[in-house]
Amino acid sequence: MIDSPPENSYAADFRVKSTLGISLTVLAIITPFSINSFIQGRYLTGVLSAFILVVMVAIASISSRDIYLPTLTLATYVPAVIVVLFMALPQQGIVSTLWYYPAILTFFAMLPEKQAWLANLVLLGTALPRAWSVLEFPLATRFTATILGVGMVTAIFIRVINNQQNKLREQALTDPLTGLANRVMLRDTLEHAIEQNQRNGSPMTLLALDLDRFKSINDTLGHEAGDKVLRGFGELLGKRIRRADHVFRIGGEEFIALLYDADMESGLQVAEELRGVIETSSLLPDRTVTASIGVASLKPGENWMEWLKRGDENLYRAKSEGRNRVAA
Numbered sequence: 001m002i003d004s005p006p007e008n009s010y011a012a013d014f015r016v017k018s019t020l021g022i023s024l025t026v027l028a029i030i031t032p033f034s035i036n037s038f039i040q041g042r043y044l045t046g047v048l049s050a051f052i053l054v055v056m057v058a059i060a061s062i063s064s065r066d067i068y069l070p071t072l073t074l075a076t077y078v079p080a081v082i083v084v085l086f087m088a089l090p091q092q093g094i095v096s097t098l099w100y101y102p103a104i105l106t107f108f109a110m111l112p113e114k115q116a117w118l119a120n121l122v123l124l125g126t127a128l129p130r131a132w133s134v135l136e137f138p139l140a141t142r143f144t145a146t147i148l149g150v151g152m153v154t155a156i157f158i159r160v161i162n163n164q165q166n167k168l169r170e171q172a173l174t175d176p177l178t179g180l181a182n183r184v185m186l187r188d189t190l191e192h193a194i195e196q197n198q199r200n201g202s203p204m205t206l207l208a209l210d211l212d213r214f215k216s217i218n219d220t221l222g223h224e225a226g227d228k229v230l231r232g233f234g235e236l237l238g239k240r241i242r243r244a245d246h247v248f249r250i251g252g253e254e255f256i257a258l259l260y261d262a263d264m265e266s267g268l269q270v271a272e273e274l275r276g277v278i279e280t281s282s283l284l285p286d287r288t289v290t291a292s293i294g295v296a297s298l299k300p301g302e303n304w305m306e307w308l309k310r311g312d313e314n315l316y317r318a319k320s321e322g323r324n325r326v327a328a
Helices: 014-039 043-063 070-092 100-110 113-134 137-173 183-200 214-221 223-240 264-280 304-320
Strands: 204-211 246-251 254-260 291-297
Touching: 014 043, 014 100, 014 137, 043 070, 070 100, 070 113, 100 113, 100 137, 113 137, 137 183, 183 204, 183 246, 183 254, 183 304, 204 214, 204 223, 204 264, 204 304, 214 223, 223 246, 223 254, 223 264, 254 264, 264 291, 291 304
Parallel strands: none
Antiparallel strands: 204 254, 204 291, 246 254
């Protein structure tokens, strides 16, 4: 099965951007705090806060390159913050509790949801017993209520943002009429297929498909009938193409199918089967709908544009030779 291209290759991930922003913010806020800790003689706190600064510099540098490494955050930033806050409670009392709220927010914004919950549960497990042993009962009660409330609100807020981002990404990458992937994903997917071919030698073949005389369907039967044909054609491709492969509608009546681990012989066989199925399907009542197909197997040293161009050239040759046929 061909791997999906990384999300960051076609859309900026929310957590990458939020991690970068939070890292820069933490650097601006913690730097004077760290310096003051050394001036006040709180050397252990100063060292730990300086460690947080070093970690934030590393995380900011990585995030600025659109790389997301949550394990680094979980293994370094999270424990350092928890230890600093744990030590600050008996020294600063109620003032130190104010630091817990931005800590909760950063955990949820910088980490995947499960890791964020783990980090916050550890934070609460250390903070609440410490607060009840250090603070007076009314303050400890208020601190417990507010820290739990902030945690739940932040978790809900981040969940809503991530869900909305996923919906927007899906809309941006999906053809609304057929439900297939659209042209936006095509380049990244073909480039990723080329990388896999270079890495492990897996043959890759693409099919360029185009419905024959589609304009006449729209002109004589209307766009509603044309849309029905496109939806039916998309469903047919989705059923006939393996789940390991990829199908795209790249515009109008033109589609691309990427066949993983398929050489030219296999590609021609699949294309011919598709051509026959399309011809015999009932995409329109009382009217035969056909498609022309161009087949192109990836050649050594070929880039995605050259590969796609050969598929298009073969498709046009199938059209010029009479339509309803396969050309390679």
